[in-house]
Amino acid sequence: MTDIKTEVENAMQHAADAFLIFKKTSGKQRADFLRLIGKEIVDLGDTLIQTVIKESHLPEGRVVGERGRTVGQLEKFADLVEEGSWREAVIDKGDAGRLPLPKPDLRKLLIPMGPVVVFGAGNFPLAFSVAGGDTASALAAGNPVVVKGHPAHPETSLLVASAINKAIEKSGLPKGVFSMIQEDGIESGKLLVQHPVAKAVGFTGSTIAGMALVKLASERDEPIPVFAEMGSINPVVILKDALKNKYASIASNLVASINMGTGQFCTNPGLIVTTKTDGFDDFVLELSKQVSQTSGARMFSNGVLRNYQINADKVLSHSTVQLVAKGIDADAEVVPPAVATVSASDFIKHPQLHEEVFGPFSLLVVCDDDSQLVEVLANLKGQLTATLQAEEEELGKNQALINLLVEKCGRLLLNGVPTGVEVGAAMQHGGPFPASSDSRFTSVGVDAIKRFVRPVCYQDFPDHLLPLELQNGNPLSIWRRVDNKWTREEI
């Protein structure tokens, strides 16, 4: 058996070698490759579905849905790179007659950065694990990927890795385009991030683990970017009119969102903030009723379960916090949803109540008035999402509140629930620190590709030696900025 160090060294060296070839593939070639990965994953059939269920305790519907999302992500990145405009080609034509000096011809486009290390996420055994969004976006850009498999679903990881490897073989790509390291401990992850060949890191998980990776990467001789999507409590703010008119539907939608996937989503609504105004008592009653009638499910692993119990107990046993309701307590393995409440002033006083409780848990913060509500929100750290529950009419007079929420989050929702993250060009999944380590990028949606590329500029190159994206004839028919105008025309 190879030791971890050798395994990491081999994977990274193969990635470095493969990069020389993979970076030269066309968008069409990479699109075919990504679609083939999707097909190979589907071809794993029920074996994959049953393995995920066994390892994650997720219900079959969710697993099938997540497989669909995983394949859909691969296809969206395939469409993106096949179309080609993602390279952000910019052309400033030269002018030999400019005075006092001739203007050079400058042409810029995005190119892949090099091997990317991806940490499989525990809470999306397919969509954010071995062939998930991080891997798909890194491969789409032309970067080899080395995955550290999540120890909670090793068999799932092996199956998906085999699908990627088949796609590599059928596409005639070098093997080093993808490798996976499996280990229960943290040694291989450290070695991967520290390896000189690594150019970027993708991670979804806890703040502690994410920040450890950020630190490791910043201490390298050559610091590299780490895209860590970390904790978030995703505040849901209920304004007065909405509370009065829609408390019942808000309560039931919230409870469904809190309990969805046993609360194991980074967008789980862990904080509800409202004022003690008309409808408040009814809202709490309804929330309490809905929660009490709801059954829980098993969490991903005993480790996740243990952490949930510790963190939920920490909040629930806090002297300022009262339990509102707990769901149906079936057996020791099942975690029912729970909602607790605290006054705004106590919440502000105790920052430990601002920490994420990963699981089906939410804390209701009760404000005396609007100004206290603003104070609560001003005290929050960066968030992936913030949600406003409001009647359209009351939004106009709450512009300051909206501005404040925009400062705090990456995605601001109106009258929805934060769970259910759409995979599209307009998605922003990444917020101000500590929601993610770099708020300028998203880890969901096609713009996730921007994390793993850098611009390079060609000055005064002859047309036929330029990348196709920058040639006068625009043979790929992509959108380009030519002399500050957007166009798909040739020059």
Added chain:
Amino acid sequence: MTDIKTEVENAMQHAADAFLIFKKTSGKQRADFLRLIGKEIVDLGDTLIQTVIKESHLPEGRVVGERGRTVGQLEKFADLVEEGSWREAVIDKGDAGRLPLPKPDLRKLLIPMGPVVVFGAGNFPLAFSVAGGDTASALAAGNPVVVKGHPAHPETSLLVASAINKAIEKSGLPKGVFSMIQEDGIESGKLLVQHPVAKAVGFTGSTIAGMALVKLASERDEPIPVFAEMGSINPVVILKDALKNKYASIASNLVASINMGTGQFCTNPGLIVTTKTDGFDDFVLELSKQVSQTSGARMFSNGVLRNYQINADKVLSHSTVQLVAKGIDADAEVVPPAVATVSASDFIKHPQLHEEVFGPFSLLVVCDDDSQLVEVLANLKGQLTATLQAEEEELGKNQALINLLVEKCGRLLLNGVPTGVEVGAAMQHGGPFPASSDSRFTSVGVDAIKRFVRPVCYQDFPDHLLPLELQNGNPLSIWRRVDNKWTREEI
């Protein structure tokens, strides 16, 4: 007199307050403000020019030119934000009828991150100092700026700061939109980078200072991005046919580029790499002749001069290095250009010869053959630029070499010299580490604005409450990605 700590605290608090107002200004308002800064700088008239000359020892022509560039940069950013497409609006329209779940309406755009700390650069007392590219791009995006003035040109800094302050007053903007701290030491710089209000840092200077800032920023409770544009030796590679046919013009262009601004440019060609083939001896002879006939000039400061002498001596006294020629040695204050030579094998063996010598100095690396030339380049660290001197006909067979250079740099030039950095949309001024701390961004050209913004996504918001950039009617007529198509149409 206020102490440094209080001064920093005040500047940052004022910046935080000003951000609440400044971020809400329209693109037109910020464009007017940036143009007004330019006008106020021009209105400083000869006082500014003479002050820069006194403090920097730069010739009047360069100073007037640099003022033009500074005002030009402000105008380019003004044009950019007035036009508005830089916000990268992306709209994925909702679909209430989608199954199994309705599709939300998602709309994303770039927003300013918050107060930016800018370190005035020593080598561009106007264009990369108080109102230089970093400040212009941060302000253009809607971020307040706190500048740490460079101690080599305090009077210049004060004059330019007064121009910005006048523009702030005339525009009716809050004073905290801009502040400047002046100090000879490093205490204020540390405090600024560590201040919780700071959201990003712009810096141009040495690797040591840049990396110290990167470290400080990464050790904060909330790590923030540092855009440090650091050292580079900007290799110039001369291929065989070009060497044979054009050695004379290459030599004279190179010497002019090496000596330009007394070599005090980050794009100074500090490394020349070629093979000992036809024309080589003539090239060295010509280089030697050109250098010997060239006069130097004074450097910015005694500190810069001292560092140049130490670093040039370190290379020149290396046992493997021979001096090719030195320019006219007028007096002790003037630094003439110098070119030295080393064999490829010795260069590869001694990484200390790969370090930047900031000043009018270049090292000629002599290779036995093409494969050694590739080896030399493969051994280089990341660079801002790389230049190929070649006949068009010989480029085709050197595709592997071109690919290698692309990996190493941010801008690849053909048959030019790396000095003279065009300010445009297609410019990339920033290369793989250690040329800059984040190769995904440029510090020159309008795309520099991307360093200081982050995306935010609105989900299911009513049209009239969305930012203008995201409203159906597209009232600003900007380019947007709507359902994955580029368009300026309304929805």
